[in-house]
Amino acid sequence: MNKRSVTILGAGLVGSVLAVLLRKRGYEVTIYERRPDMRKEIIGAGRSINLAMSNRGWKALELAGLREDIEAIAIPMPGRFLHQEDGSSAFQSYGKNGEAIYSVSRGELNKKLMDLAENNGVTIHFNQRCTKVDTATNTIYLQEDNETTEIKCDLLFGADGAFSSLRTAMAFNDRTNFSQFYIEAGYKELNIPAGPNGEWLIEKNALHIWPRHNYMMIALPNIDGSFTCTLFFPFEGEPSFESIKTEEEVRTFFNKQFPDAIPLMPTLVEDFMNNPVSSLITTKIFPWRNADKSCLIGDAAHAIVPFYGQGMNAGFEDCSVLEELMEAHGEDWETILSSFEQKRKPNADAVADLALNNFIEMRDKVADPVFLERKKIEKELGRRYAGRFNSVYEMVSFSHTPYAYALHCTKAQDVLLSKIMAEGDFFVNVEKPEFVSQLENWIEEYEALV
Amino acid sequence: MNKRSVTILGAGLVGSVLAVLLRKRGYEVTIYERRPDMRKEIIGAGRSINLAMSNRGWKALELAGLREDIEAIAIPMPGRFLHQEDGSSAFQSYGKNGEAIYSVSRGELNKKLMDLAENNGVTIHFNQRCTKVDTATNTIYLQEDNETTEIKCDLLFGADGAFSSLRTAMAFNDRTNFSQFYIEAGYKELNIPAGPNGEWLIEKNALHIWPRHNYMMIALPNIDGSFTCTLFFPFEGEPSFESIKTEEEVRTFFNKQFPDAIPLMPTLVEDFMNNPVSSLITTKIFPWRNADKSCLIGDAAHAIVPFYGQGMNAGFEDCSVLEELMEAHGEDWETILSSFEQKRKPNADAVADLALNNFIEMRDKVADPVFLERKKIEKELGRRYAGRFNSVYEMVSFSHTPYAYALHCTKAQDVLLSKIMAEGDFFVNVEKPEFVSQLENWIEEYEALV
Incomplete structure (x- = not known):
């Protein structure tokens, strides 16, 4: 059976990593990118929010063989540094073991990923604006200057971001749910x-x-x-x-x-x-694919707000999951793409909600001493009840726990922590045997819920 | 000040009524309709669900001067006739005073509305497919056969239904929320x-x-x-x-x-x-307008499922509300359109939910004797507590109570009715003074909630 040839819309972060993973499996891969080559031309700045790479992102970079290169340009951020209204400041660590998220420049990361893709044999065409996709015939229409080229694709991925042209086309299909x-x-x-x-x-x-x-x-x-x-x-x-x-x-x-x-x-x-x-837009769509012919990935499938630092991480996790499915199902793209959207859709919906909720947390709750106390208690619980309790933030940023499960745990953690905090000073209470035995009960109740 | 000239996309039910109301106020009105003239050509059938005209619909027809004409071709339906699984049947009246909704053929109604519009001086162009709208310049692109005409509009209404081309264009605008x-x-x-x-x-x-x-x-x-x-x-x-x-x-x-x-x-x-x-699609969008230049109305603004028989009625109520706003604000279209979307959006969202919920009621609950009993009790409550209790169904179909208020009452009515029904046979209980005094308390509690 001949390997299918793959077309990718978008040479952004997800498109480039996806291209590398496909090339490593022997697929011919061509990317069409709307913008000029950012390695050659200076791209107008002013709209970029720095990336915060966390575990899900690193995993995909590792699969692509780029982890060390990026680590060299990444700055670890093991916590939040709060600048309060009253002029005071506080440092709040993210993890219980000094785990960090990593500040990475989107531009630098993207350039390295493009280099890697080309070194692996991917062809990238720049200045190709996809003006239309005909999903029935799997044809893309690419405009450069005033000329439009029509390309019939074999297997097409839309990695073309929050305003994806493949997604726009899919949203016109019958029985396709969509929201922005x-x-x-x-x-x-x-x-x-x-x-x-x-x-x-x-x-x-x-x-x-x-x-x-x-x-x-x-x-x-x-x-x-x-x-x-x-x-x-x-x-x-x-x-x-x-x-x-x-x-x-x-x-x-x-x-x-x-x-x-x-x-x-x-x-x-x-x-x-x-x-x-x-x-700041959140988009949701379903289905993500048209049979075994085309599929959305990354922001094109699930654009989210940046407040959990998970946009790129979620997109890279899409790539890791797709890699596992290619490993499991060989050339059976019907099964690969159908499993892909089934596995990823609930997690994409969950991370969208987590990200929206985190805006409230970052702009408002982190200023509150009660909230800071809660974060300390969460970490102590994680240490004392390792394997039984892990904070939602840590699940999202420092594990590969599905986003949907992390979101599902949010409410039960709220209940648990409000019980604990109603008792007063946790770090004093926790020295008393009767409180510890009460705590054991509460942890059991929590475990029963999640 | 010169009257603005108005362009309407769509000569369907809402587009035609809107055109008549605008002509009656002296505006020049031109409609562009995608389909051929249904009064001259036979339109393929097979997709039409009969209309159920209720109070909101009649009001707009009255304003347009068409009530009597339509009454002549409408068949009153004062209730549901249930054909149960076991072969039994039952009649369930909709209102406490024999009120009816009216079965009307969409085609016949639309033809009469087009005649009326033309008799009032509206120009309708048929076979004009709007392929694109540029909302910034208020330009519509109309295709007939292989030719495209470009028309710059003064004031533009999109009454072009659930797959509206004006809505499609608006959904690409920044900060426009949309869902299908x-x-x-x-x-x-x-x-x-x-x-x-x-x-x-x-x-x-x-x-x-x-x-x-x-x-x-x-x-x-x-x-x-x-x-x-x-x-x-x-x-x-x-x-x-x-x-x-x-x-x-x-x-x-x-x-x-x-x-x-x-x-x-x-x-x-x-x-x-x-x-x-x-x-069956539900669509929501906001904003509904672009400044004082263009505005969505009817299904184009809020397509809903047909289970409450309110799609046309909601669209016609849009027309009545717009008529009131024209009366109040003269030529001030910024105020008219801004008030229009503010007034109508919460009601459009509410009727969308009411319609989705009514699918469950119609396909499932109406088969249940407990539900039939509840409907009887609701009517009796409406009689005994006139002005204090009115069932949600009656509010929606037989009044002009805002849909948002009707939806808001749903939960409180559920609470009230389950209290009453937990006491057993209502029509026996209601003869006992102690139950009646208890009922008075419950009604007061209900009133406090709504």
Whole structure:
């Protein structure tokens, strides 16, 4: 049986990794990418949120053979560094064993992945805008300048992101469910440059958050000593992108709300005035495929908001799962793609919800001492009841536990932790045998629920 | 100030009524309709579910001056006629005062509305497929045969149904939320012809239902003595459109499940084999408009499933509300359209939910004696506590109470009725003073909730 030839829309992170995995199995792979080659041309910045690579992402990079290369340009962030409203600060570790998520530049990662794909024999065509897909005939229409080329595909993957042209076409098919949902906040990229000697001016190994209830700013470290900041801010209301418009308003607002950041941001007003405001979309679709002919993957199948740092990680996990299915089912693409959408759809829906919920957590709850106490207790529970309790955050970021299971545990963990916290100071109580025996009961109740 | 000229996509029910209301206020109105003129050409049948006109629909027809004309071709249905699995039957009236919904042929109604629109000075262009809308420039692209015409619109309405081209365009705009959701059941049109002398072979003045738990057949009367039947049936599973395929399977299935209908359906097997299976979509979008330039209305803004008979009624209520807003705000279309979407969106969402819930009620619950008892009690409560209690069904079908309020009352009515029914035979209990005083308390509790 001849290997099918594979066409991929999009040479982004997921498209490139997918291409490498397919080449390693001997498929001929061609990618069509809308943008110019970012390795040759400077791409306009101002819309990028730094990536936070965690376990699911690393796994796919390992399969692709790129883990070491990326580790060299990744900065570990073992916790959140909170910049509170009252000027105080606090560090909150993510894992109980110092586990970290890793700040990675999207551009650098993408360039390396493209190199790797080409080195593995993948052909990438740039400046090819896919204007239409005919799912019935599996034909893509690619526009370059004013010419349109028509290509009939054998096996087609849409790795073309949140506004995927394959997904747009699939959404017109009968009995295809689809939704797109924008949150009421948008974001703007800002910047903290490196110090005079290229040093990081705030803690390098942390994800910085300025939580301000219904909005927040975050900052992730870059290897050149700078930080990429992102302001997540309502579009309308008070304050909002609508209400803060003039240079004077920007200065006044930041002075009041982010006084510790202002001295670090010399180009703040310029950046604020020049950089665009982008919106944040969640998309869901089902089915993800058309028979054994075409399939969505990554953001094209499930675009999510960035608040759990799981967009790329979820897309890379799609690749790992597809790799396992190719291993199990050989050339039987009907079975591979049908298992793929069945396995991944519930997890994609779950991570979409986890990400939406985490916006509330990051912008609002992390400012609350009760919440910080809860996070400490969660880690202690994880140590004491290893294998029986693991916090949802750790499941999502530091394990390969299905997202759907992590989401499912959220409510039971809320119940457990509120029982524990109602008893007062956990770290005192936990020295008392009667509390420990009560705790054992609660943990058993928790286990029965999850 | 010059009156704006109005372009409407779609000469269906809502587009035609809207056109009449705009003409009556002196606007120049042009409609572009995708299909040929149904008054001149025979349109392929097989996909139409008869309409059930209720109070909201009549109101708009009254405003348009068409009530009497339509009453002449409408058949009142004051209740449901249930054909149970065991061969028994029952009549269940919809209202406490004999109120009826009205069976109307979609085609006949649409033809009369087109005539009325043209008589009022509306221009309708047929065979004009809108292939694209540019919302930024308010330009529509109309295709007839192989030629495309570009028209820049002043004020544009999309009354072009569940697969609206204006809605498709709007869904690509930033920060536009959109969802489309198909239920797991589809439908097929079937037929009960008139008797030898043009008489109705089953009760004329009723909506007939054969409830069979996860599927059902309904039949609505036509003025020629026939009934249009619709089988709502799962796409997959057992039984389903997938599992019942051969003529023999159709015969066996109908003989077993609908034995009383079989003798009335001489062309059953032929109809089943020839008529298409159609899917059932719910769509939601927001915003509904682009500034004061374009706006969605009817199914284009909110396509719903047909189980409450409210699709056309909701679209016609859109027209009545728009009429009130034109009356209140003159030529201020920014205010008219902004108020329109704010007023109508919560009600459109509510009727979508009511319609989805009513599928469960019609196919499943109406077969249950407990449910029939509940319906009787609801009417008695409505009589005894006039102005304080009105069943959700009556609010939806026989009043102009906002759909959102009717949906909001659903849960409180469920609580009230389950309390009452837990006490046993209502029509015996209600003769006892102590029960009546208890009932008064419950009604007060209900009123506090709604």
